Amino acid sequence: MGPHPAVAAIRLAVRRVLHDVLTEHTLRTGEGLLPGRSGHPRPAEARPAEARLAEAGGGGRTVFPERPVAPPLVLVACSGGADSMALASALAFEARKLDVRAGGITVDHNLQTGSGLRAAEVVTRLTAMDLDPVEAVAVHVGREGGPEAAARDARYAALDAAAERHGAATILLGHTRDDQAETVLLGLARGSGIRSLSGMAAASGPAGRYRRPFLQLDRQTVRKACLVQSLPVWDDPHNADPAYTRSRLRHEGLPALEKALGKGVVEALARTAQLSRDDADALDGWAAEAERAVRDDDGELDCAKLWALPPAVRRRVLRRAVIEAGAPAGSLFARHVEEVDRLITGWRGQRALNLPGRVEARRQGGRLVIRQS
Numbered sequence: 001m002g003p004h005p006a007v008a009a010i011r012l013a014v015r016r017v018l019h020d021v022l023t024e025h026t027l028r029t030g031e032g033l034l035p036g037r038s039g040h041p042r043p044a045e046a047r048p049a050e051a052r053l054a055e056a057g058g059g060g061r062t063v064f065p066e067r068p069v070a071p072p073l074v075l076v077a078c079s080g081g082a083d084s085m086a087l088a089s090a091l092a093f094e095a096r097k098l099d100v101r102a103g104g105i106t107v108d109h110n111l112q113t114g115s116g117l118r119a120a121e122v123v124t125r126l127t128a129m130d131l132d133p134v135e136a137v138a139v140h141v142g143r144e145g146g147p148e149a150a151a152r153d154a155r156y157a158a159l160d161a162a163a164e165r166h167g168a169a170t171i172l173l174g175h176t177r178d179d180q181a182e183t184v185l186l187g188l189a190r191g192s193g194i195r196s197l198s199g200m201a202a203a204s205g206p207a208g209r210y211r212r213p214f215l216q217l218d219r220q221t222v223r224k225a226c227l228v229q230s231l232p233v234w235d236d237p238h239n240a241d242p243a244y245t246r247s248r249l250r251h252e253g254l255p256a257l258e259k260a261l262g263k264g265v266v267e268a269l270a271r272t273a274q275l276s277r278d279d280a281d282a283l284d285g286w287a288a289e290a291e292r293a294v295r296d297d298d299g300e301l302d303c304a305k306l307w308a309l310p311p312a313v314r315r316r317v318l319r320r321a322v323i324e325a326g327a328p329a330g331s332l333f334a335r336h337v338e339e340v341d342r343l344i345t346g347w348r349g350q351r352a353l354n355l356p357g358r359v360e361a362r363r364q365g366g367r368l369v370i371r372q373s
Contacts, residue, residue, distance in 0.1 A: 083174030199273030
């Protein structure tokens with residue numbers, strides 16, 4: 001008898017990601033898979049050149065050089081909640097069958113009494129799953145951008161540092177389809193562009209460091225996987241605190257939408273995210289090519305050429321230019337880009353614009369000059 005369907009679903013999702021990680025590791029290192037836990041031989045095209053030569057000239061006998069190849073390390077970011085505990089259990093199970101080292105990281109935000117003890121409990125649970133390395137990292141959460149954004153920034157900074165410290169190829173995150181739907185709605189509420197509506201990518205960060213295996217799974221399936229495996233989970237009280245926008249959306253907004261529109265809202269929003277991501281990627285690629293065409297020999301932006309671009313492409317060019325000049329991407333909002341765009345489409349002799357990061361944009365002699373002051 002096989003595993004419960006919910007357990008099978010989370011394991012399959014993680015297995016697919018691990019296979020991608022192994023393939024990328026093979027291409028990056030130029031090495032094939034070592035015979036070992038996976039039991040799979042190295043693909044011929046990925047074997048070291050000296051091994052292939054030995055095979056060609058040695059009567060069909062392959063001789064591998066005495067050179068150890070370290071399997072890639074995959075870390076799971078685990079808060080102790082149902083999503084990340086299910087993810088950790090699936091990683092531990094699948095890693096035993098593949099040439100993958102599996103470890104875990106829990107981040108202590110120091111925002112609640114006893115958070116250090118909870119982090120220690122998570123470390124104990126991950127260690128019991130035979131994950132190694134496992135560590136708890138304490139962070140200081142600032143105030144910039146609001147409590148949710150500040151906590152997120154601190155968490156990702158800690159995860160990035162942990163990946164560098166341990167030499168991890170990948171960090172798995174437990175975001176589900178429900179989280180994706182919430183992200184799309186938050187983007188809609190902000191009046192953001194199509195990139196914000198595209199939600200979270202399945203792979204993001206430097207070299208695709210962060211992977212989200214559960215984006216196609218609903219939260220109920222993930223919680224069920226924890227229940228049938230008797231995994232202890234911790235429900236963060238912040239997730240039920242109406243002081244937080246995402247919490248209100250989760251417990252009030254989405255249920256109201258499903259009551260008004262019927263079931264399937266979460267799936268539809270997640271599908272919208274993927275379609276929006278495809279469109280945003282295409283527009284970003286178009287903008288990257290267009291930016292080269294609208295710059296003059298001195299590297300300045302030609303206003304006439306910018307005016308001729310479709311608005312969606314032009315605004316992307318302007319946003320890229322402002323960020324390259326020194327504006328923090330997280331502080332540059334649609335209204336800032338619209339103000340810069342008006343220097344092109346609604347020129348009336350306006351003064352220079354002051355933008356985040358002490359960046360200044362002004363129109364001068366038919367050129368758009370963007371500089372950090």
